[in-house]
Every structure is written in structure tokens, then in C-alpha cells.
Amino acid sequence: MLVAVVFMFYTFDPGDMPLFPKCPFLLVTGYECPGCGSQRAVHDLLHLDLKGAFSQNALILFLIPYILLGIYLGFFNGKHHFPRLEKLFFGKWAAIIVVSGIIIYGVLRNVV
Amino acid sequence: MNRYFYIDSEGKQKGTFSPEELKSENIKKDTLVWTQGMNEWMRASDVAELDIIFAESTGYYPPQPAAQSAAQPAFSSAQPAGYGAPQQQPMPKSWLIESILATVLPFLLCSSIFSLLGIIGIVHASKVESLYIRGDYAGSLEASSQAGKWTKIAMWIGIAWVVLWIVVVVLIIAFGVSMANIGDILNGSGYEI
Numbered sequence: 001m002l003v004a005v006v007f008m009f010y011t012f013d014p015g016d017m018p019l020f021p022k023c024p025f026l027l028v029t030g031y032e033c034p035g036c037g038s039q040r041a042v043h044d045l046l047h048l049d050l051k052g053a054f055s056q057n058a059l060i061l062f063l064i065p066y067i068l069l070g071i072y073l074g075f076f077n078g079k080h081h082f083p084r085l086e087k088l089f090f091g092k093w094a095a096i097i098v099v100s101g102i103i104i105y106g107v108l109r110n111v112v
Numbered sequence: 113m114n115r116y117f118y119i120d121s122e123g124k125q126k127g128t129f130s131p132e133e134l135k136s137e138n139i140k141k142d143t144l145v146w147t148q149g150m151n152e153w154m155r156a157s158d159v160a161e162l163d164i165i166f167a168e169s170t171g172y173y174p175p176q177p178a179a180q181s182a183a184q185p186a187f188s189s190a191q192p193a194g195y196g197a198p199q200q201q202p203m204p205k206s207w208l209i210e211s212i213l214a215t216v217l218p219f220l221l222c223s224s225i226f227s228l229l230g231i232i233g234i235v236h237a238s239k240v241e242s243l244y245i246r247g248d249y250a251g252s253l254e255a256s257s258q259a260g261k262w263t264k265i266a267m268w269i270g271i272a273w274v275v276l277w278i279v280v281v282v283l284i285i286a287f288g289v290s291m292a293n294i295g296d297i298l299n300g301s302g303y304e305i
Contacts, residue, residue, distance in 0.1 A: 064220075070216075073209055
């Protein structure tokens with residue numbers, strides 16, 4: 001399934017294709033949510049176009065390594081090897097910072 | 113007899129202990145242990161020499177509550193200072209990593225509304241550790257199960273979302289609708305995603 005999804009993101013440009021899911025938040029409110037552009041950003045990333053990805057959705061560039069780290073720590077026993085890393089990036093305060101960072105990004109991108 | 117290191121519920125490495133001494137530590141079946149000669153950390157229940165630790169709880173011997181409670185005070189004095197009362201039960205699973213992921217991942221999948229579920233998970237998950245350290249084990253356990261519940265709800269909705277999306281794409285391709293037609297049907301607000 002993962003391979004299929006990655007393949008689709010690589011082959012098709014979500015910016016041109018109506019197949020990719022629309023953001024319900026955007027449709028309802030007319031504002032871009034913090035995730036808008038993430039699929040185009042993933043597409044650009046898969047083509048190693050960092051600049052393009054950054055302009056589509058800068059947040060995602062930071063979130064993807066973070067997500068991968070989280071998956072490693074949480075599901076591949078990483079937290080037993082690097083308990084400090086877990087405390088630092090996935091502690092209570094990290095959670096608060098991540099969530100508020102996402103919200104601030106969401107506000108800023110619509111205001112600026 | 114080998115001497116073992118183990119990793120406690122807070123992720124700290126402790127050791128060394130003989131299997132006999134490990135009995136009075138907080139060793140669970142999935143606690144990771146290591147001793148000389150092992151390539152990597154192993155679950156305690158997978159180490160034959162440590163079977164004695166779990167023998168009592170699986171009912172091979174009649175339980176001896178009196179002997180156990182007598183043994184504990186002697187042990188608690190050996191615990192590192194700063195931990196307050198000895199924690200007899202390991203900390204419940206905090207779900208913090210899982211709930212953070214459940215909050216962050218929907219932004220990649222354009223289902224950011226589901227992030228709210230993950231945030232509810234984080235709120236509960238962040239209580240687990242503080243309640244546990246305060247000594248409120250029941251509250252900690254409750255927070256843990258709430259966090260787990262919301263994180264799982266978020267996870268299943270996320271999976272359903274991805275499956276639904278794939279099904280829609282496959283159906284569209286299977287019916288061979290031309291790109292132009294799909295564009296007309298779905299043409300809402302440009303191609304914003």
C-alpha cells in the first residue's frame with residue numbers, strides 16, 4: 001500500500017490532477033489549513049526538488065523527518081536504544097511545541 | 113550465573129543483577145534485558161535463565177504475599193534517591209509518540225480535521241507520566257487508556273481515509289473516465305489540496 005501511494009505521488013503531480021483528495025477545510029472555510037500543499041510538497045520532494053517543496057508547504061519539510069523519527073522510536077524499538085531522544089522530541093513539551101507550531105504556521109500562511 | 117542489565121519503564125538502563133536479584137526488580141515479560149554473550153537486548157521472557165522470575169506469577173508456586181511484602185522495604189532503601197516512594201508498578205504506556213504521530217500525519221493526507229482526535233490523545237497522554245510520578249497510579253492508568261482509545265480511533269479513521277481514497281482512485285481509473293471529465297466533476301476551488 002505504501003509503495004502504491006509513493007508511486008502515485010511520484011508519477012502524478014497532485015497540482016494538476018483532480019484525483020488527489022481535496023482539503024475539506026479549504027472547501028468549507030476558504031482558508032488554507034496547515035497541511036495544504038503537503039501533497040504537492042511530497043511530490044516535489046520525491047523529485048528531489050527541495051525548493052519547490054519548501055514553497056508548497058514549508059511545514060512538511062520539518063514534519064517528515066520528525067514523523068520518520070517518531071515511527072522509528074515508537075514502532076522499531078528505537079526508544080529502548082535512544083530514550084533521551086524520545087524524551088527530547090516526544091515528551092510533553094515537544095508535543096505542545098509541535099501542535100502550537102502547526103497552528104501558528106496555519107494562521108501565518110493565511111495572514112501573510 | 114549471568115549478571116543482567118535491564119531497561120526500566122522510564123528507559124533507564126539498570127544493572128547488574130543476578131536472576132535472583134531481578135525477582136525483586138520490576139521485570140515484566142517484555143522488559144528488555146542484556147547479559148554478556150547476547151548480541152542485542154532481549155525480552156526477559158525469552159531468556160531461559162530468567163524463567164524463575166515469572167514462575168510465581170504463572171502459578172507454578174503458590175503466591176506468597178507475606179514474604180513478598182517483607183522483601184520490599186529492604187529493597188526500596190536501595191533505590192536511587194529522588195524517586196520518592198518506590199514505584200511498584202511500571203508506568204503505563206504513555207501513548208505520547210503514537211498520539212503525536214496521529215496528530216501530525218493527517219496534515220500529510222489532507223485530513224487535518226482528524227488531527228483533533230490526535231490532540232485529544234496528546235492531552236491524555238501527557239497526563240500519564242505526571243500522574244504516575246505523583247503516585248496516582250489509577251489516574252495514570254486511566255489517562256493511558258483514554259490516550260490509547262483516542263489514538264486508536266484516530267489511527268483507524270486515518271487508515272479508512274487512505275483506503276477510501278485509493279478505492280476512489282482505482283474506481284475512476286477502472287471506469288476509464290477521461291481526465292477532462294473528472295476535472296469537470298470535481299472542479300471545485302481549483303486544484304488546491
